[in-house]
Amino acid sequence: MxxxxxxxxxxxxxxxxxxxxxxxxxxxxxxxxxxxxxxxxxxxxxxKPKPYRIIISEQNQSYKTNINLSPNDELEVGDVLLSDVGQVEVTSIEVNDTRVNKSLIENINTIWATSVDIPSRIGFSVDLHGKVDSYKLDLDRDFEIAPGDIVKIEDHIVKVHVIKTNERKLTSGFAKAGVIRRVYSKPVKFNNFDYDLTKNIFKKT
Ligand SMILES: [Zn+2]
CATH class of the missing domain: 2.20.25 (N-terminal domain of TfIIb)
Structure with missing residues (x-):
């Protein structure tokens, strides 16, 4: 002014x-x-903010919901919004049956987004000589796991041998939970460990 x-x-x-x-x-x-x-x-x-249709994908599911936004603001692919299932990142914007990268909100028909703060669910196998204890773990997407890490999980102390990500198998380096599919480990006779994943167990199978 x-x-x-x-x-x-x-x-x-x-x-x-x-x-x-x-x-x-x-x-x-x-x-x-x-x-x-x-x-x-x-x-x-x-x-005033008005409700807009948003489709949020996470893991292998998607939700349809509404999100309140100001019609005269602009929205762009990559923007992060707070939805009723947490933070989501806009992946696509639909205006008149066309996908665009950027639009005035009042013209938008549907917003497509992916969840960014829902934890990543990974598999974790403990090789017990012929028998395998297999877990599903929920981890922060940024949590890093490296081959060689010594991990406590329930009453096992194990060493990570191989990490299978969406694209490859790692025996060195590290990977973030967001891209890990499964971690393979074997028990070791140590009392100390780098971290404890027991509280991250979603399910034991
Ligand atoms: Zn003046």
């Missing part, structure tokens, strides 16, 4: 009043210019 007389942006707010109508939030300001002393009014209004 600038002074209409001298164009200064050195403005003091004397008073403000919020008005809510069906479609808009409006705020009326009574302002005073510090430089020339002129007193004037200004009005700022924003359209």
């Amino acid at each position: 600038n002074c209409p007389i001298c164009d200064s942006d050195n403005i003091e707010v004397l008073n403000s009043k919020q008005i809510e109508s069906k479609k808009k939030f409006t705020e009326e300001f009574l302002l005073k210019c510090f430089d020339c002393g002129h007193v004037f009014k200004d009005v700022v209004s924003a359209e």
